[in-house]
Amino acid sequence: MRAEALKGHLDAMLLAALEGGPQHGYAVIEALRQSTGGRLDLPTGTIYPALRRLEQAGLIAGTWSVVGGRRRREYQLTPAGDQALSGRRADWRDFSAMVTAALEGGPCPNPA
């Protein structure tokens, strides 16, 4: 899956990757690769500006720690981020159900 196909969805995927607890940038991309069965083909370096953007939006919070003599920045979901993730999930379910119904036929389920 290429970066351009992810436009508009990367933020929600990053929030979902952080749902299990605090993670540093590399661990976030590894979690995304695992959850997508290795289909995510995104340059690792592009994750970091996206994490900063989410931090500026107040959806995640970053803290520094020292690991193996290196400074490491870890991120965790804020309550606003948790709420945003729930909203994005609901929106995605509605959207994907609508597109699936349009492309494959069959009834479109009513939104919850």
Added chain:
Amino acid sequence: MPEPRLISSYLDVLAAQLPASIVEELADGLTETHRSYLRQGLAPDLAARAAVAEFGEPEMIVAGFARVNPARRAARRLLGVGPVVGACWLAALVTSRAWAVPLPARMLAGLTLAAVIALLATSALGTHYRLAARTGAAGFLGVIALDASLIVGVAFAGAPLTWVLALAMAASAARLCYAARALRPALAG
């Protein structure tokens, strides 16, 4: 374990354009990427090459950070609210007949305003992280100086306080606070 030369060169390119805190975070991620390739059995140099390739072109990373530069975002907001604050002051000066400001003071204010707009526009449109941060910081200082001068000037001039003037002063005070808050991260960049 010593850092392979390819990785240190890659980080040097990033360090030339990004703040130290961002480069530290990227260095940690790149080291972890390199280690994961070493664990897969690659030789150190090959692992470094694979890690750098996986991380992506430095220009792309720098451009990504430039887009989320807080100075750039603050400069855009200040440019956006500028006409509103300006309109408030124009209305206040017209209604309070405070045009009798000496010509040199008016010229100085006009030149400062033009310089501030140019600095903020450079920051708002900049794709170079450090340039956007520095021009932003200079622009924020200019906004603070302009708004403080307007508020103090009106207070000392003893003009009658109308609701229009109070509104203009409040708008300037709010903008001054915002510019002051944006200054610290811009100076850190």
